[in-house]
Amino acid sequence: MNQFPMTVQGADALREELNYLKTVKRPRIVNDIADAREHGDLKENAEYHAAREEQGFCEGRIQEIEGKLGNAQVIDVSKIPNNGKVIFGVTVTLLNIDTDEEVKYQIVGDDEADIKNNRISVNSPIARGLIGKEVDTEIEIKTPGGLVEYEIIAVDHI
Known part of the structure; x- marks a missing residue:
C-alpha cells in the first residue's frame, strides 16, 4: 500500500468535504430521488435520472476521499x-x-x-x-x- 504525503490542512479540507457529502448532500439526493419517484413513470422521469446520476457522482467522490485519507501520510x-x-x-x-x-x-x-x-x-x-x-x-x-x-x-x- 503506497502512502502519499499530505499536509494537515489538506487532510482537514478532505475531511470537511467528506462530512458535507455524507451529512448534507447525500440526504438531499435521497430526498430528491424519493420526490421524483412520486411523479410516476421512472422511464420518462428526468428529475429521477438526474438525481440518480448525481447520487453516483456523490458516492464516487465519497469513496475517492475515503481512499485518499486512508492512504495519506499526514505530515504536520x-x-x-x-x-x-x-x-x-x-x-x-x-x-x-x-x-x-x-x-x-x-x-x-x-x-x-x-x-x-x-x-x-x-x-x-x-x-x-x-x-x-x-x-x-x-x-x-x-x-x-x-x-x-x-x-x-x-x-x-x-
Missing part, C-alpha cells in the same frame, strides 16, 4: 524542527537571481497543489529541485521558459 510540518532544509510541507521563499523577484511556494501533496495559491506539488519540477536544499543555496530550476536561477532565502515551517 509545524511540529518538525526547522533546520533550514527544504522538506515536504514547508513554505519556501525564493529570490529569482535575474529579476530580483521574490516568490513563495508551499510544497504540498499532489491533490493539494494549487499554483494560484502558490501551493506546488512535491512531484513538480520546482519542488523536486528544492527538496533537500538549504537556505542561502543557489539552484537552477528548469522551467517551461528555460533555466531559472533562484536563491533559497527562507524556509518556514508554518
